[in-house]
Amino acid sequence: MSGILNSSIGRKFAMALSALFLMIFLLQHFTINLLSVFSEDTFNNVSHFMGTFWLIQYVLQPVLILGVIFHFVMGFVLEIRNRNARQISYAKNNGSANSSWMSRNMIWSGLAILAFIGLHFYDFWAPEINVKYFKGDMSGLIDPDNVNSGFRYWEELHHKFVDIWRVVLYCIAFIFLSLHLLHGFSSAFQSTGMNNKYTKSLQGFGKAYAIIIPLGFVFIALFHHFTH
Numbered sequence: 001m002s003g004i005l006n007s008s009i010g011r012k013f014a015m016a017l018s019a020l021f022l023m024i025f026l027l028q029h030f031t032i033n034l035l036s037v038f039s040e041d042t043f044n045n046v047s048h049f050m051g052t053f054w055l056i057q058y059v060l061q062p063v064l065i066l067g068v069i070f071h072f073v074m075g076f077v078l079e080i081r082n083r084n085a086r087q088i089s090y091a092k093n094n095g096s097a098n099s100s101w102m103s104r105n106m107i108w109s110g111l112a113i114l115a116f117i118g119l120h121f122y123d124f125w126a127p128e129i130n131v132k133y134f135k136g137d138m139s140g141l142i143d144p145d146n147v148n149s150g151f152r153y154w155e156e157l158h159h160k161f162v163d164i165w166r167v168v169l170y171c172i173a174f175i176f177l178s179l180h181l182l183h184g185f186s187s188a189f190q191s192t193g194m195n196n197k198y199t200k201s202l203q204g205f206g207k208a209y210a211i212i213i214p215l216g217f218v219f220i221a222l223f224h225h226f227t228h
C-alpha cells in the first residue's frame, strides 16, 4: 500500500478510488433521504435497519469514516505536492494558464464540504451515537417506554430543517459539492488515463451525477423546511 502511495500516479489512483467509494455512499445516502419526501413510514423503517444492522454499524460505518479521512488527507497531500511542483515547472507562466479555476480551487470546495460534514455530524451523527451508544437506547422509538410511539427518525430529520440558517448553509454546501464533483470527475479521467469508447458516456454520467445529486439534496432540505 505505501509503495502505491509513494508514486504520483498511485496517489492519484487512490484518490480516484476513494472518490468512487464516497460517490457510491452518497448515492445510497441520497436515495434513503429522498424516501423521507415520499413516505414517512418507509424512511423510518429503512433508517432503523441502517442504524441497527451490525454489518452497517460496525463494518461499513467505520470504513466510510476512514474513507472520508483518507480522501481529505490525500487531497491535501496532492495539493501541497502540486503547489511545490508548480513553483518550479510553471515559473514562467501564471497559474490560470496551467490549470482551470476549478482545479486550483478543488481544495477550497473540499474544505467547504469538510466544514459541512462537521456541521452535519453535529446535527445528525453525534446525537444518533449519543442515543444509541451512550444512553443505550437502540429502540429507535420516539418514547422508548411506549412501543406505540413510532420511530423517531423522520420527526428528527423534519425538525432539523425548521431553521432557515441551517437550510441556507446546507444549500451553499451542496453547491460546493456540485462544483467539487464536476471537476473531480473530469480530473479522475485524466489521472487514470482512461480513454476508450465508454469514456464519453461515463463523462456524461459524471456530469449528470454531479448536478442531479446535489440538486436533489437541495430539494430535500427545502421540502422539509417548507412543509412545516
Ligand code: HEM
Residues within 6 Å of the ligand: 026, 029, 033, 051, 061, 064, 068, 113, 120, 124, 125, 128, 157, 170, 177, 217, 218, 220, 221
Ligand atoms: C438534505 C441533505 C441531507 C440529509 C437530510 C442527511 C441526513 C443524514 C442523517 C439523518 C444522517 C444520520 C445517519 C445515522 O447515523 O443514523 C446522516 C449521516 C451522514 N451524512 Fe448526511 N444528509 C444529507 C446530506 C449529506 C451530504 C451531501 C453528505 C456528504 C457530502 C452527507 C454525509 C453524511 C455522512 C458521512 C454521514 C455519517 C454516515 C453514518 O452514519 O455512518 N450527508 N445524514
